[in-house]
Amino acid sequence: MGDEVSAVEALRRWAHWPRPSETTVAELLRHGTLGIGALADAGDEVVVVDRQAVRLRSDGTASPADDADRVPFAMTTTFSPDLAMTVGSVGSRAALEELIDDALPPGDFVVAVHATGRFGRVCTGVGPVQTVEHRTTTGSLVGFRAPRSSGVQGADHHLVFLDTAQRHGGSLVDFDDFSGRVELGFSTAARLSTAPRTEP
Numbered sequence: 001m002g003d004e005v006s007a008v009e010a011l012r013r014w015a016h017w018p019r020p021s022e023t024t025v026a027e028l029l030r031h032g033t034l035g036i037g038a039l040a041d042a043g044d045e046v047v048v049v050d051r052q053a054v055r056l057r058s059d060g061t062a063s064p065a066d067d068a069d070r071v072p073f074a075m076t077t078t079f080s081p082d083l084a085m086t087v088g089s090v091g092s093r094a095a096l097e098e099l100i101d102d103a104l105p106p107g108d109f110v111v112a113v114h115a116t117g118r119f120g121r122v123c124t125g126v127g128p129v130q131t132v133e134h135r136t137t138t139g140s141l142v143g144f145r146a147p148r149s150s151g152v153q154g155a156d157h158h159l160v161f162l163d164t165a166q167r168h169g170g171s172l173v174d175f176d177d178f179s180g181r182v183e184l185g186f187s188t189a190a191r192l193s194t195a196p197r198t199e200p
Contacts, residue, residue, distance in 0.1 A: 006126050006171040007143055008038050008045045011158040012073045014146050015192055023193045025053045026067035028074055031191050034112055036143050036160050037074025047142050047160050048076055054166050060124055060132030062162060062169045074193040075144055077112045081183035093174045097157045108147035110190045115141040117180015122161050124170030131173050139163035141172060144190060
């Protein structure tokens with residue numbers, strides 16, 4: 001992207017979705033079982049896992065999102081894994097992304113990612129400086145692998161981390177070690193957050 005932004009902001013730019021939306025968390029949960037998005041409060045994000053929405057704050061803490069919270073941007077999908085891998089040990093985000101890329105069939109398409117397991121150390125935040133460190137924890141990576149825009153070859157991974165207790169998380173910067181299960185879904189189309197609502 002040329003500058004350091006969160007996974008959600010990078011995904012929003014890729015999707016060319018600048019206009020505001022009045023979608024709420026409650027409405028978002030009707031559109032899918034897995035996803036990531038931005039909340040109206042500056043710096044906060046939302047992750048959807050198994051139809052549960054969790055607020056991710058810039059300080060690395062997490063808590064249940066309120067149904068009435070407004071969502072300016074999100075991408076969700078009704079997650080049904082097409083491919084699953086057991087990972088014995090992978091040492092970094094870059095190595096995991098390469099593993100995912102190598103496992104997928106050829107083509108430029110959006111892939112939903114859900115990885116669960118144990119992490120030696122996870123860094124979340126925006127860029128390499130504004131980070132929060134989470135030590136030896138279990139949790140999930142949730143997000144999407146999307147083709148790069150402007151005809152550039154390759155794909156970018158837009159991932160957020162959420163610990164098992166759903167008390168800590170944020171946009172993934174990197175991790176030291178991961179072992180667990182990686183599920184990839186690409187047969188069910190991802191959905192962008194809806195346009196502003198019309199009142200009845």
